[in-house]
Amino acid sequence: MRILVAPDSFKGSLTAMEVAKNIKKGINSYDSKIDVELLPMADGGEGTVQSLVDATNGEIIEKEVNGPLGNKVKAFYGLLGDQKTAVIEMAAASGLPLVPEGKKNPLKTTTYGTGELIASALDAGAQKIIIGIGGSATNDAGVGMAQALGAEILDAEEQQIDFGGGNLDKIEKINLDKLDSRLQDVEVVVACDVDNPLYGKDGAAYVYAPQKGADPEMVKILDQNLRHFNQIAIKELNKDINKIPGAGAAGGLGAGLVAFLDAELKAGVDIVLDIIDFESYLKDVDLVITGEGMLDGQSIYGKTPVGVSRSAAKKDIPVIAIAGTLGEGVEKILDYGINSYFSIIDRPAELKEIIEESPELLANLSEQIIRTIQI
The missing domain is CATH 3.40.50.10350 (Glycerate kinase; domain 1)
Structure with a gap:
């Protein structure tokens, strides 16, 4: 048997x-x-990196990055046995458990550390990057992630906007000319098992921001800012990302990964089944x-x-x-x-x-x- x-x-x-x-x-x-x-299996959520590393005889790579509040944290990602595929859990760098209870505030938290993990995976020679986006502390539409990879997300004075979902309304221009050029030859796949739009009553702010520390007034601000971000993405990148299923996942990181990195959003378990054949x-x-x-x-x-x-x-x-x-x-x-x-x-x-x-x-x-x- x-x-x-x-x-x-x-x-x-x-x-x-x-x-x-x-x-x-x-x-x-x-x-x-x-x-x-x-x-060992996984569905794109917590434990996906370890499961895929175990299943493919890969390795865990540790990396110090900027956490959700900008302070240094110890994060990790997996390089699978083929040495060509990296698996990242955004929560390892930008997750809610990394924010002390009294400091939860999605107006300020950033996905910058997730971008740093992506950059490290590129340094390791990854040709395909899989990103699980559950458990986030953020609501910045992946802007911090993009900034870490060289994107210029500029205000009216053509200065980089500050961290956090509370600053998305200041965006006037997006310049991807300095985005890490290695990304052009890398496939980015996002493990996403929700279908929320970027904004609106079913969007990132209204559905998920309260558990990240947002009060009702903050939720309104975050939602308005995500609307503004989408308008800028249409104008600057020619991408209307609001209604992409999963755009609102991880505080809009789903939308940001599509907008900035041309990522594909897929069901996490399907990604895992495919990777391990x-x-x-x-x-x-x-x-x-x-x-x-x-x-x-x-x-x-x-x-x-x-x-x-x-x-x-x-x-x-x-x-x-x-x-x-x-x-x-x-x-x-x-x-x-x-x-x-x-x-x-x-x-x-x-x-x-x-x-x-x-x-x-x-x-x-x-x-x-x-x-x-x-x-």
């Missing part, structure tokens, strides 16, 4: 590789002759085991287990999903190629206890699953 183990991470607990190893441990503790192949791993596989920390009704919208199951279903390979916890509507995943699902929780317990024991719980559940299959 040959089993492919292809889970996402259990966020806050285990990396995707750690999840996979513990599933394998449980299976082989029952029958060491079962052939178990490990393939997932279907090639399905040859002679009898069963796929996937999973993530939480399975619920939202898992059908671009999450790893359903991305995996859709591919496996094309070859009529059964799929079992394992989760830390099961949420409302989880039964919906059964319509997307997943044959059955399980939670590792085997008794009433505190969350902290479950997290601490998750390796053992994963192994135990996996052993019971394979015992059942072998009956």
Whole structure:
């Protein structure tokens, strides 16, 4: 019997590789002759860099950059095994966890550090750059990112505007003549699983800025500034980016990556499946085991287990999903190629206890699953 183990991470607990190893441990503790192949997965969110580095025998590269508030922070990105593809999580440089609770303010936060990670990836020889844009602290439409790469985002006095979404209304001119020339030969793909426009009631400011520290008045200012940014992009770059699905992701970074770097926005799990050539791993596989920390009704919208199951279903390979916890509507995943699902929780317990024991719980559940299959 040959089993492919292809889970996402259990966020806050285990990396995707750690999840996979513990599933394998449980299976082989029952029958060491079962052939178990490990393939850590991700969907473009937190943990994508580590998962793809693990899956391709790549490396993590650490880099000191400007954080969301302009102070120096230690960030990272991944250079995959082909040495030609870099994977960046914008949250590593410009994420909300990097801002102290009392200092959250999307009028001031910047994506400059994300641009510095892109520049470092270019220095490393990357020919393709994949950027996951979840978890941002910013609302600057990627202007800081562009400035870090040499773009001139100028005010009426032809000076670079200051950091933050609060200064987008000062933009009068965009000059990309000094943008890093290496970008012309690099493919930039953005992992984005939301379809919000840049501005408006469903846009970046109204939907996401409050969790980044914006009060109602700040939200109005940020939204107006994003409208202004789009008008300038139309005038200076001949690009109307407002209604591109995902333009409003990460405080408008989705829009900025399209406007400044001609990036393509795609579903994160599809990017990952493509990078690792997932279907090639399905040859002679009898069963796929996937999973993530939480399975619920939202898992059908671009999450790893359903991305995996859709591919496996094309070859009529059964799929079992394992989760830390099961949420409302989880039964919906059964319509997307997943044959059955399980939670590792085997008794009433505190969350902290479950997290601490998750390796053992994963192994135990996996052993019971394979015992059942072998009956």
